[in-house]
Amino acid sequence: MREGFAVLSILAAALLAQEAPVPVDQEPLHKLVLKNDYVEVLHVTLAPGQSSQLHTHSHDGAAVRLTNATVSTDVPGKGPTNPQSVRPGDVSANSCAKQPLTHRVNNVGTTTFEVVDVEFLRRPEGPPAGPIAAPAAENESARVYRWALAAGDSTPQHTHARPYLVIAATPMQLLMQAPDGASMEHPVKPGDLHWVDSKVTHTLTNRGTENGVIVELELK
Numbered sequence: 595m596r597e598g599f600a601v602l603s604i605l606a607a608a609l610l611a612q613e614a615p616v617p618v619d620q621e622p623l624h625k626l627v628l629k630n631d632y633v634e635v636l637h638v639t640l641a642p643g644q645s646s647q648l649h650t651h652s653h654d655g656a657a658v659r660l661t662n663a664t665v666s667t668d669v670p671g672k673g674p675t676n677p678q679s680v681r682p683g684d685v686s687a688n689s690c691a692k693q694p695l696t697h698r699v700n701n702v703g704t705t706t707f708e709v710v711d712v713e714f715l716r717r718p719e720g721p722p723a724g725p726i727a728a729p730a731a732e733n734e735s736a737r738v739y740r741w742a743l744a745a746g747d748s749t750p751q752h753t754h755a756r757p758y759l760v761i762a763a764t765p766m767q768l769l770m771q772a773p774d775g776a777s778m779e780h781p782v783k784p785g786d787l788h789w790v791d792s793k794v795t796h797t798l799t800n801r802g803t804e805n806g807v808i809v810e811l812e813l814k
């Protein structure tokens with residue numbers, strides 16, 4: 595009897611432990627791809643039918659979806675959300691520094707779900723800069739610029755006065771040109787990213803034959 599109770603207690607404890615949320619960067623499906631003083635970048639891949647562990651976001655964050663997929667999320671104490679369709683280049687921002695979020699993400703569709711999750715650890719020194727265009731999403735830490743470029747199209751020329759992260763949401767033959775004529779062209783694939791910590795003026799051009807989306811997240 596006593597033994598049976600002990601076994602049950604251990605089982606109950608194990609179940610509770612399994613349900614305890616982990617910080618997002620310790621969730622096994624969130625793979626760390628970049629970390630510096632300002633950002634922590636996690637690439638998440640969920641196979642069809644797969645769910646993440648319960649995890650907590652406690653910094654302001656932003657997400658860039660990389661695939662067509664159908665997902666739902668569970669928040670403890672609430673039921674799962676309705677399935678939501680996402681597309682490559684869908685972006686969002688949250689303010690989890692103020693209000694931490696604990697949830698689980700479920701891939702409820704038949705395709706792989708991939709998303710780049712950016713956690714803003716802190717803002718750089720110095721005064722914030724104004725927006726360079728209408729942001730697609732923002733929070734107190736950063737603005738998210740979503741450049742949807744048809745084949746041959748370019749962004750307006752713009753200047754990043756603050757550190758920023760560029761993330762490819764789709765494949766693209768990407769040309770970056772500076773006003774002095776310096777240019778760099780290379781193919782990018784979904785999830786490729788690059789952190790830039792210097793003041794940059796440039797134009798981004800889609801030199802490929804397909805529509806594409808490139809996302810820039812600039813710290814405030």
Ligand SMILES: [Zn+2]
Nearest residue numbers: 649651697699
């Ligand atoms: Zn999450």
Ligand SMILES: [Zn+2]
Nearest residue numbers: 752754796810
């Ligand atoms: Zn830019």
